[in-house]
Amino acid sequence: MSNKRFTEDEIRALSANENVIKATEKYIEYTNDFKEAVLEGSRRGKTLRMMFTECGFDFDMIGYERIRNAVGNWKSCKKQKRELVNCRHRKGRTRKKPMSDEEKIAAQRKEIDRLKAENEFLRQLRRLERRHQPHQSTPGKSSS
Numbered sequence: 001m002s003n004k005r006f007t008e009d010e011i012r013a014l015s016a017n018e019n020v021i022k023a024t025e026k027y028i029e030y031t032n033d034f035k036e037a038v039l040e041g042s043r044r045g046k047t048l049r050m051m052f053t054e055c056g057f058d059f060d061m062i063g064y065e066r067i068r069n070a071v072g073n074w075k076s077c078k079k080q081k082r083e084l085v086n087c088r089h090r091k092g093r094t095r096k097k098p099m100s101d102e103e104k105i106a107a108q109r110k111e112i113d114r115l116k117a118e119n120e121f122l123r124q125l126r127r128l129e130r131r132h133q134p135h136q137s138t139p140g141k142s143s144s
């Protein structure tokens with residue numbers, strides 16, 4: 001990843017582009033249609049600069065290295081027949097040896113605890129939503 005951080009003005013400019021889902025100071029998340037178009041253009045011999053400029057990006061603001069790395073990730077996702085959505089979100093280094101039974105159990109317990117906490121949060125959220133909803137009268141009943 002590039003060391004360059006985007007300024008607030010650059011983030012606003014990037015976010016305004018229809019090919020951007022989300023822009024932060026560290027990264028840009030592009031739409032899948034844009035990723036597909038860039039990969040297709042690359043196969044046809046278009047340069048990265050040409051494709052990004054045609055789509056309304058300031059190539060120099062984003063930087064060649066950041067663009068080259070992103071497109072390289074998209075190409076490897078396509079080669080591995082993975083969805084382009086999941087290209088960026090890899091979680092750490094892959095394990096070299098399989099997990100032991102104890103490690104599997106510990107990981108499953110951790111996941112169960114996380115899901116219990118999530119369920120409790122959602123339960124509290126629903127309770128708050130019910131508390132703050134206006135009471136609706138049931139149709140057919142009258143108070144006379």
